[in-house]
Amino acid sequence: MFLNPQEAHKSAIGTLVERSSRFVALVHLPDGRQPAQMRDALVRTVATLPTQLRRSLTWDQGSEMHLHTEFSTATDMPVFFCDPGSPWQRGSNENTNGLLRQYFPKGTDLSAHTREHLDAVAAELNSRPRKTPGWESPAERLAKLLATAS
Template identity: 75%
Template structure:
């Protein structure tokens, strides 16, 4: 094991009051430091609590054109330059565009209908093209004055102010027993050095009416399929998972990582019955179960989307798992998951 894997790298410190929505200067300095350490994009993203695509895009945009090095201070200066507020709106700066929109709102056209009409009426004039979100912003954002506020009565909702969507932080607790998040998972899980740590998920059938559970062991990529012939309620999931993991030696089932799907509402009862801790990914973060996401893609060769998955028997699921575990994997040095697991069992 490489020495620099023995301790987690320092986390980037966020300035007090800084918005977590945008990368800050401390984040960019952290990226530069970790790139010098030859850390991967995914590792940097995990340390900053960001999507890998965010980090990848940030690095790509702000590399020096000559030497290719990431420049954190130049990146911060560009970001600061893009963000001054208030910015003049497109509708407020274009009287013809504003009059067209106001006239059609008076006729009770929806913002989306207006946007399409603008593109048809003025195909060669991009300054007359807007998306419907721009119209909503002009109506709802206080102080802009781009469109008359009384025009909101012409909208089908009739609302004079926008109804906000719930944010992740304001959600009610999903399960009766608190979730243990992936950030609290032992470090040994991340580097795949210790076998027995599994990732799990569901693949869903036609109209959400059927499902198959999928389990992937992180170090060997060994796959097990969970039979759910009678549904995917929390109780069905708990019992089926328990029966599946009990087929393995205890030292090869050390933990389970899952997303926040309602099928895991009985996670505490599963942990009590099996002595296996369950860790939950952050919302909207499928890369935190990368091995399982990749495997689910492979399994769609056998279980296409839009089909009824309840027709597959336990024997058929076992046969599919055997076939998948018999495929050589590049990440395993062209060994198969079955060969890797046999080595562990023999040891």
């Protein structure tokens, strides 16, 4: 979860990161991250992903996932939670949040960004080569994963 610290977390961007390819999908949350808003935005975002990426979701201990069972029912995806105070259990996600600060510095009003802008930022991140997947971009790595899964 990527939050705007200046507005008491009224605006946010959810971050979904596929573990092995580091492929990023951003969840548009312009009006806040209350549980119903998070559930609905996650359901919409997950629906855009290839079936192979919809196996499970690991989240931190945030209250925004209070309706996780409703999300799981709607998407047929189980939700797992990290241990409290253990961000390293979602290291790829934490790293992605750091990369997002290049696009959205602290204090940015995240609600001012459209779904289309978030998609453009995700596309840029997904086309950037990274050291971890052997200097391939997440999009290249994902394409290989999807090709071998079919």
